Amino acid sequence: MTDERPTPNPPLWLVMLASAMAGGMGWGIRGQYGHETGAMIAGVLVSLVLVFLFCPGNSSIHVIRAAAMGTIAMGFGGSMTYGQTIGLTHDGPLIGNWNALRWGMLGLAIKGGVWIGFAGLFLGLGLGGKRYKPFEMFLLILGMLMAVLIGWWLFNSPHDPANNRLPFLYFSDHWKWEPGVELKHRPEIWGGLLCALAAGILYAALAKGDRLARNLALWGMLGGALGFPLGQALQATNAWNPDFFRESFVGDVTRYFNWWNIMETTFGTVMGAVLGLGLWLNRRRIAVSSEQDVSPLPNWLIALLLALHVALLTLVEFSSFQWVDDVYDLGLMMGLIPLVACVRGRWWPYLQLLPITLLPIAGKTLRAVADPINPSVSWLVYLILPILLAMTLAVWFARKAKPAGEHPAFIRNALLFCTWVYFGLNYAFFGFPWPWEAWGGRTPNAVLFFIAAMGLTLTALFFSPLGRRWQWKAWQKDWD
Numbered sequence: 001m002t003d004e005r006p007t008p009n010p011p012l013w014l015v016m017l018a019s020a021m022a023g024g025m026g027w028g029i030r031g032q033y034g035h036e037t038g039a040m041i042a043g044v045l046v047s048l049v050l051v052f053l054f055c056p057g058n059s060s061i062h063v064i065r066a067a068a069m070g071t072i073a074m075g076f077g078g079s080m081t082y083g084q085t086i087g088l089t090h091d092g093p094l095i096g097n098w099n100a101l102r103w104g105m106l107g108l109a110i111k112g113g114v115w116i117g118f119a120g121l122f123l124g125l126g127l128g129g130k131r132y133k134p135f136e137m138f139l140l141i142l143g144m145l146m147a148v149l150i151g152w153w154l155f156n157s158p159h160d161p162a163n164n165r166l167p168f169l170y171f172s173d174h175w176k177w178e179p180g181v182e183l184k185h186r187p188e189i190w191g192g193l194l195c196a197l198a199a200g201i202l203y204a205a206l207a208k209g210d211r212l213a214r215n216l217a218l219w220g221m222l223g224g225a226l227g228f229p230l231g232q233a234l235q236a237t238n239a240w241n242p243d244f245f246r247e248s249f250v251g252d253v254t255r256y257f258n259w260w261n262i263m264e265t266t267f268g269t270v271m272g273a274v275l276g277l278g279l280w281l282n283r284r285r286i287a288v289s290s291e292q293d294v295s296p297l298p299n300w301l302i303a304l305l306l307a308l309h310v311a312l313l314t315l316v317e318f319s320s321f322q323w324v325d326d327v328y329d330l331g332l333m334m335g336l337i338p339l340v341a342c343v344r345g346r347w348w349p350y351l352q353l354l355p356i357t358l359l360p361i362a363g364k365t366l367r368a369v370a371d372p373i374n375p376s377v378s379w380l381v382y383l384i385l386p387i388l389l390a391m392t393l394a395v396w397f398a399r400k401a402k403p404a405g406e407h408p409a410f411i412r413n414a415l416l417f418c419t420w421v422y423f424g425l426n427y428a429f430f431g432f433p434w435p436w437e438a439w440g441g442r443t444p445n446a447v448l449f450f451i452a453a454m455g456l457t458l459t460a461l462f463f464s465p466l467g468r469r470w471q472w473k474a475w476q477k478d479w480d
Helices: 012-033 035-054 061-074 083-090 098-127 134-155 190-207 211-240 242-247 259-281 299-318 322-328 331-342 348-369 375-400 410-430 443-462 474-479
Strands: none
Touching: 012 035, 012 259, 012 348, 012 410, 012 443, 035 061, 035 098, 035 259, 035 348, 035 410, 035 443, 061 098, 061 331, 061 348, 061 410, 083 098, 083 211, 098 190, 098 211, 098 259, 134 190, 134 331, 190 211, 190 331, 211 242, 211 259, 259 443, 299 322, 299 331, 299 348, 322 331, 331 348, 348 375, 348 410, 375 410, 410 443
16 A cells, blocks of 8 residues: 555656755765765765655554665765775876776776665665565565675686786776886675666566666665765876966965865765756655554564664774674675664654764764863764764654654654754864864865755755745754
8 A cells, every 4th residue: 555645746857956966065074984874874965865754654664664775775885995996086196097997997996886876775665665574675685795705706806916817897096007017906896786776776677676776776876886986086186187276266265175185075076966857757656655564563573673783883984803803894884773763663763864864974973073181072072972862852753643644743853853963073073174264275175065954954944845836944844
């Protein structure tokens, strides 16, 4: 059974603009935190924006599940190495080498496409109206993990640089590009993740008939394949033409740019806009189920899985236990427990969108900016209060949710909270680059993130997805 409501039809310009701001700010902030958990910042912002605009009224737990699944899956691509791939396009010894530039851009297109394809796939799984049982999701992720091994063997092996043996499709630096230079040859895994993504798309399309998941995965791949090279094109252009960006008429602005962060922000902006466009074009396929779970996972099992996942996540992010990294540092493996718990647990989607996603970001911020003289204040401001507030919001809305539906104000409030908590933590990580003080390399991106945060705030407060119009106190109607 699905909701018998009109096809969601938010304005295309707003969909693309809001998702671009969410993606640009989220991915730009991701650069400070890195890897799988950092990418979930962009995942939670883009997913919340899209379900807010395309699921008016937020009447089903499945809406929240879709946002949580998109958030989790955005982290899968964080397992890929890409620093040397970027280096092929702008490292000093390779400037002027067009073959290296083209090869690096191809690698970025492939890696970016795989990365965002996962987010599109799982967001589509949540919005397509198909029901997935916990054991079914477990088997799906297990099958995708097996596909990782197959794809790694096909595309990313052999990796034996000591004997000059590298994969045919190798997108990191090696002796072909810099002969005679001692390099650290990175093992790659993009081929394994590509096969895992293909396996997920085939299962959704063939076994479940889930066309939205299939189509949104392909649109995500397009967004990533465009966004990563386009963002890097800006950074590479600066590296290839430094005098122009320092001494020409644009130098007064661009001399303050942190070009790596500009690349990341551009990547996120493009992928967010394209993912929003893809969902808008497939809006007739959105069919969020209004049925209650027949057999939701019991609360004791959710609590047990939560304790296990948080413990492993904390160890991966903040310890140096090799066995934990070997087991849980792969993005797909890190997403196994959350995805299984999301598809039938009522509490997990709320917790995933708020405290679980926030925990490693707040912890990394604390580690980076803690005051050694007065650490208690740093712990309170950067970790305890944000997590406590996130937990309070998640628990309060989960308890207030109606048995046959969800509280319509949750998505709006979650978007506002996530926008400003990640902006605030990142601003501290940046070292508080206030725009009225002397500008430095962090100031331009801080200004861009503030503009994006204000745009998302105005959208959350004053746009009514049900009425498809801007309204004063639109947020108040969710509480009436």
